[in-house]
Amino acid sequence: MNRRDFLKNTARVIGGITLPLTAFKIINPRELLASTGDKTKVRWVFLVDTYKCVGCGMCVRACKLENGIPYDAKVTRTWVERYVITKDGKTHADSPMGARDGFTTSKIDLGIDGYEDIKNADIDKGFFVPKLCNQCENPPCVQVCPVGATYQVPDGVVLVDRTWCIGCGYCIMACPYGVRFFHPVYHTAEKCTFCYHRITKGMKTACVDTCPFGARQIGNIKDPNDPVTKIIMTERIGILKEEYGTKPQVYYLGLDREVK
Amino acid sequence: MMVHGEIWTAKELFVYPNEYIYWSIQIVMYPFMTGLVAGAFVLSSLYHVFGIKQLKEMARFALVFSFALLFVAPLPIVLHLQHPFRGINVFMTPHFTSAIAAFGIVFFTYGAIVASELWFLYRKHFVEVALPLKEKQDKTVGEWLKFFIFCTLTLGVYDISEETLKRDHKAIKVLAGIGIPVACFLHGYAGFIFGSVKANALWMTPLMPVIFIMSAIVSGIALCMLTYIMTMEIRKFLASRKMTPTQRFQSKEDLKGVEVSVVRMTAKYLLFFMVFAISLELLDLIFRGYTAVKSWDVLRSVIYGRDFTDIFIFQYTIGNLIPLILFLMPGLTIRRTIVGVILVLFGVFMMRWNVVIGGQAFSLTFAGYMHYHMPIIPHDWETFKEGLFGAVSVFILPFILFWMIAKVFPVFDLKESH
Numbered sequence: 001m002n003r004r005d006f007l008k009n010t011a012r013v014i015g016g017i018t019l020p021l022t023a024f025k026i027i028n029p030r031e032l033l034a035s036t037g038d039k040t041k042v043r044w045v046f047l048v049d050t051y052k053c054v055g056c057g058m059c060v061r062a063c064k065l066e067n068g069i070p071y072d073a074k075v076t077r078t079w080v081e082r083y084v085i086t087k088d089g090k091t092h093a094d095s096p097m098g099a100r101d102g103f104t105t106s107k108i109d110l111g112i113d114g115y116e117d118i119k120n121a122d123i124d125k126g127f128f129v130p131k132l133c134n135q136c137e138n139p140p141c142v143q144v145c146p147v148g149a150t151y152q153v154p155d156g157v158v159l160v161d162r163t164w165c166i167g168c169g170y171c172i173m174a175c176p177y178g179v180r181f182f183h184p185v186y187h188t189a190e191k192c193t194f195c196y197h198r199i200t201k202g203m204k205t206a207c208v209d210t211c212p213f214g215a216r217q218i219g220n221i222k223d224p225n226d227p228v229t230k231i232i233m234t235e236r237i238g239i240l241k242e243e244y245g246t247k248p249q250v251y252y253l254g255l256d257r258e259v260k
Numbered sequence: 261m262m263v264h265g266e267i268w269t270a271k272e273l274f275v276y277p278n279e280y281i282y283w284s285i286q287i288v289m290y291p292f293m294t295g296l297v298a299g300a301f302v303l304s305s306l307y308h309v310f311g312i313k314q315l316k317e318m319a320r321f322a323l324v325f326s327f328a329l330l331f332v333a334p335l336p337i338v339l340h341l342q343h344p345f346r347g348i349n350v351f352m353t354p355h356f357t358s359a360i361a362a363f364g365i366v367f368f369t370y371g372a373i374v375a376s377e378l379w380f381l382y383r384k385h386f387v388e389v390a391l392p393l394k395e396k397q398d399k400t401v402g403e404w405l406k407f408f409i410f411c412t413l414t415l416g417v418y419d420i421s422e423e424t425l426k427r428d429h430k431a432i433k434v435l436a437g438i439g440i441p442v443a444c445f446l447h448g449y450a451g452f453i454f455g456s457v458k459a460n461a462l463w464m465t466p467l468m469p470v471i472f473i474m475s476a477i478v479s480g481i482a483l484c485m486l487t488y489i490m491t492m493e494i495r496k497f498l499a500s501r502k503m504t505p506t507q508r509f510q511s512k513e514d515l516k517g518v519e520v521s522v523v524r525m526t527a528k529y530l531l532f533f534m535v536f537a538i539s540l541e542l543l544d545l546i547f548r549g550y551t552a553v554k555s556w557d558v559l560r561s562v563i564y565g566r567d568f569t570d571i572f573i574f575q576y577t578i579g580n581l582i583p584l585i586l587f588l589m590p591g592l593t594i595r596r597t598i599v600g601v602i603l604v605l606f607g608v609f610m611m612r613w614n615v616v617i618g619g620q621a622f623s624l625t626f627a628g629y630m631h632y633h634m635p636i637i638p639h640d641w642e643t644f645k646e647g648l649f650g651a652v653s654v655f656i657l658p659f660i661l662f663w664m665i666a667k668v669f670p671v672f673d674l675k676e677s678h
Contacts, residue, residue: 070261074277098278110272111270112631113273131276144456147361165343167343168341168360169282173460177276179278180278182263187264244458260625260626
């Protein structure tokens with residue numbers, strides 16, 4: 001083979017390989033889905049009105065029952081935190097059993113240090129903050145999963161594939177909000193899914209349905225007529241731990257600077 | 261119903277309900293073991309690449325030991341997984357935005373380099389064992405087995421002329437040269453796994469991979485020295501009782517002379533890397549204190565309060581300062597070296613401990629703490645594998661493997677191979 005033939009053949013081979021590869025790009029399934037499907041018209045977001053929350057824990061109980069998280073296991077997909085700020089400027093916070101049974105005592109749970117009794121006269125302010133997965137726009141848990149068992153669906157919710165998760169716990173370590181844990185039965189990473197099995201069928205999440213005070217709401221931020229979207233667009237709202245760059249999609253009304 | 265992590269985690273003050281110490285003792289063992297792999301390899305490369313002649317005896321030893329350690333390095337992760345049998349998924353569907361996903365590629369690349377370097381190094385030995393056995397009539401079963409193993413290991417290449425051996429030597433040099441960055445990558449990436457977790461205030465620093473590499477080299481050299489001294493002592497013991505026919509020509513005094521000079525030379529490199537590692541760790545600490553970002557309040561209470569003994573007494577004083585003095589004092593003896601390297605190994609282990617466990621000692625709320633109580637007496641599979649016994653098993657295994665591998669790759673009584 002002389003040089004001319006060699007160059008000719010090389011050009012042919014490269015052309016032959018490149019053309020089918022370009023074809024692959026043309027029928028990229030993701031782009032196809034984006035151009036035909038209407039899934040991208042939905043972006044689920046959550047709105048928590050902390051002024052309305054009384055810390056009854058109904059949402060935690062409902063979530064545990066709805067999503068098959070063992071009732072007595074000390075993990076939960078959603079929980080409620082209690083904050084008490086005293087006159088000396090100190091912040092006291094707790095969430096016993098994730099507030100599954102509500103807050104049955106005014107004493108603050110200090111873990112292994114027991115309980116702290118706070119006199120009513122010393123309290124400046126007190127409030128409750130429900131927590132759940134923020135379904136981040138830039139989810140660090142999805143980024144770090146070594147096998148791709150956790151993923152973000154086009155409407156923004158982050159899910160876990162229980163059949164593929166290896167249980168390394170990297171996603172649990174990566175979440176700045178501490179919403180992930182190992183399922184006590186399946187031993188795979190577990191998290192709040194905004195009740196994906198319900199919201200995709202036109203229902204509300206279990207916690208939203210069960211909240212007697214309307215402190216929790218779920219909506220579609222891409223729909224300008226959605227009541228949740230309207231509140232987010234017009235009211236002064238806050239998000240949690242903005243500094244991590246995760247772009248959380250759970251919005252809070254009445255968020256205090258002391259909220260961890 | 262017990263949740264994973266609940267059994268060894270004690271929560272104090274305000275901690276999120278789902279927070280537990282999920283990464284326990286096996287995740288301490290993981291960077292510790294990979295660190296030993298990388299360190300041992302770098303030590304062997306000092307001779308092969310940079311031609312530091314005094315390390316010749318140690319180099320071959322370190323390479324074989326690194327190979328033995330390599331098989332154990334993934335074990336802690338597998339033991340830590342909630343679904344160990346799904347570990348293979350990492351190779352099947354690697355998700356490359358994750359640092360752990362690269363494990364397969366880095367690990368196998370590194371393994372291939374070490375294995376091929378070993379092959380070039382021991383090729384002559386394989387041929388020399390296989391050829392006489394091939395010609396020998398009526399072999400015993402043991403000899404058949406030996407013949408089969410060594411014949412396979414030669415990979416069908418029986419040419420051991422002067423010229424080919426010279427080429428082998430060149431190949432070893434190239435492989436060792438490529439191996440250094442790969443070994444550093446293997447371990448640096450273990451550091452990256454931690455350093456890139458933005459949710460963890462203690463872990464997140466770009467210095468983490470570099471700190472890990474430096475301390476890895478320190479620990480690798482220390483372990484090689486320790487194992488080297490141990491095997492030399494055994495040989496000396498055997499030589500004094502004249503139990504080994506193959507080493508008749510070496511007297512106890514000869515061995516001792518070799519041992520001391522090798523150990524002193526290696527100790528110099530150990531010191532060099534130790535100073536690097538300590539400087540970086542202190543830089544990290546000072547920088548955190550100086551910049552004092554939001555997380556510093558809780559970090560300070562952990563570093564100077566709750567974990568003070570673990571960090572400043574166990575890691576810095578016993579694990580760094582004392583061995584530093586021991587090695588710097590003139591007239592280094594074998595006994596002093598043994599104490600020194602054991603303390604160095606302990607110090608590096610404590611550094612891993614303080615990173616992994618210390619990084620989970622405080623809550624994501626920055627307003628609470630978690631205490632780790634390592635399971636000692638196992639009462640089920642989980643408390644075994646993620647407890648003291650699991651960690652000890654992981655640590656002992658490479659020595660057993662080394663003993664087995666050294667039967668095929670003899671580290672001492674080998675005539676010049678290149």
